[in-house]
Amino acid sequence: MAELETDLLFNREDIEDNTEQNNEAIEEQLIQEEIKLDYTLETPEERNELVKKIIEQTPPERLTNKYLEILSNYIVFAMDKEERKQKKILTDNRMVTVNKRETSFEGLSGKLENGEDGIYNMIANDKNIIFTPKISITPEDVATIPGLKDLRDAITVVEAECKAATGKRKYLLKKQLIEMRQDQYVMKNAYHPPMYFSHGVKSFTSVSLSEHITIDENGVPHSDGLVTFFDPKHISALLCNYSKLKEDAWGKFWTDSYYLMEDLDELIERTLKDDYPYYYDLLIYKIDGKQNTEIQELLYEKHGIKYSVEYLSSLWRNKIPKLLAEQAQEDYLVWYYTTQEHGKWKRCSKCGQVKLAHNRFFSKNKTSKDGFYSICKDCRNHKTKEKN
Numbered sequence: 152m153a154e155l156e157t158d159l160l161f162n163r164e165d166i167e168d169n170t171e172q173n174n175e176a177i178e179e180q181l182i183q184e185e186i187k188l189d190y191t192l193e194t195p196e197e198r199n200e201l202v203k204k205i206i207e208q209t210p211p212e213r214l215t216n217k218y219l220e221i222l223s224n225y226i227v228f229a230m231d232k233e234e235r236k237q238k239k240i241l242t243d244n245r246m247v248t249v250n251k252r253e254t255s256f257e258g259l260s261g262k263l264e265n266g267e268d269g270i271y272n273m274i275a276n277d278k279n280i281i282f283t284p285k286i287s288i289t290p291e292d293v294a295t296i297p298g299l300k301d302l303r304d305a306i307t308v309v310e311a312e313c314k315a316a317t318g319k320r321k322y323l324l325k326k327q328l329i330e331m332r333q334d335q336y337v338m339k340n341a342y343h344p345p346m347y348f349s350h351g352v353k354s355f356t357s358v359s360l361s362e363h364i365t366i367d368e369n370g371v372p373h374s375d376g377l378v379t380f381f382d383p384k385h386i387s388a389l390l391c392n393y394s395k396l397k398e399d400a401w402g403k404f405w406t407d408s409y410y411l412m413e414d415l416d417e418l419i420e421r422t423l424k425d426d427y428p429y430y431y432d433l434l435i436y437k438i439d440g441k442q443n444t445e446i447q448e449l450l451y452e453k454h455g456i457k458y459s460v461e462y463l464s465s466l467w468r469n470k471i472p473k474l475l476a477e478q479a480q481e482d483y484l485v486w487y488y489t490t491q492e493h494g495k496w497k498r499c500s501k502c503g504q505v506k507l508a509h510n511r512f513f514s515k516n517k518t519s520k521d522g523f524y525s526i527c528k529d530c531r532n533h534k535t536k537e538k539n
Contacts, residue, residue, distance in 0.1 A: 190318030
């Protein structure tokens with residue numbers, strides 16, 4: 152009896168849902184017939200003028216949410232996809248994506264300048280966050296999920312019809328396309344549900360950070376490691392999450408992460424402390440969690456230079472990681488051609504220092520016997536190189 156009552160309850164709920172959907176569809180159809188929209192108008196500006204006239208001539212009690220939704224869709228569907236993005240038109244479909252991004256760990260860390268560190272500064276002990284992965288339709292999905300290929304083919308057909316259509320038919324085809332594109336993700340989720348992570352372990356102490364380094368024909372070193380100092384983006388990520396990573400790795404001498412952070416500290420000291428003291432202090436302030444406006448004043452007091460907060464962000468995100476990556480590459484080349492392979496060296500005719508005969512240290516010169524200028528890059532760039 153209990154099971155029968157449960158089945159009846161579910162059936163009643165399904166009937167109510169279907170009835171509500173049918174009522175909404177009927178309401179929409181009636182409103183569209185009442186409004187008599189002119190689908191021969193193709194530009195958003197023309198449709199906007201028509202909508203203004205319709206609203207002026209319509210009694211306020213008739214301007215329901217559904218009524219206004221149909222009018223707004225009438226204007227929005229006259230825009231192409233890129234124009235809707237530029238004008239930040241938040242359609243129902245886009246709002247789903249926006250809401251997920253704004254509440255996801257990835258979205259929050261992307262908005263905060265200190266990345267993941269910014270999140271840890273905002274929250275207390277509860278760091279349990281659900282990660283929402285980005286879902287895409289792959290060729291493998293099309294080949295393995297029943298009916299998905301047919302749906303994709305149908306989408307292609309409707310897209311072609313939509314390009315050739317005009318007026319009300321074009322509007323209806325666009326609505327149909329939105330529903331069909333949503334259906335393909337529903338089909339994928341039914342056969343291959345996405346993985347949602349809860350209570351994720353935000354520690355890299357158990358991750359292997361081994362790497363294999365090669366030098367290409369242009370003399371540039373490359374690493375296949377999960378994290379490499381040769382990539383400015385990797386360094387930027389390490390700096391933005393420095394506090395948490397340093398805390399996780401501290402004292403764990405048996406882990407790769409401990410030595411990675413130690414090497415990062417040494418690289419920062421070697422690259423910035425003497426030659427770029429302004430950048431060095433900026434980095435320290437950012438790691439300490441200070442805001443750009445506060446950092447701006449502190450740097451002005453100490454160095455007498457006042458950059459805009461936008462420029463400070465650019466230094467933190469781009470210039471400093473690039474300097475560190477370049478220094479890491481130079482360090483590796485010097486080590487490699489000193490200990491692993493015999494390298495060619497030359498003395499700079501200006502500063503007198505002996506440096507590796509490599510385009511990282513000397514600019515190329517085809518007229519020179521060894522293919523490089525006699526003056527090193529540091530000396531050639533001395534007049535324009537920023538040394539704060």
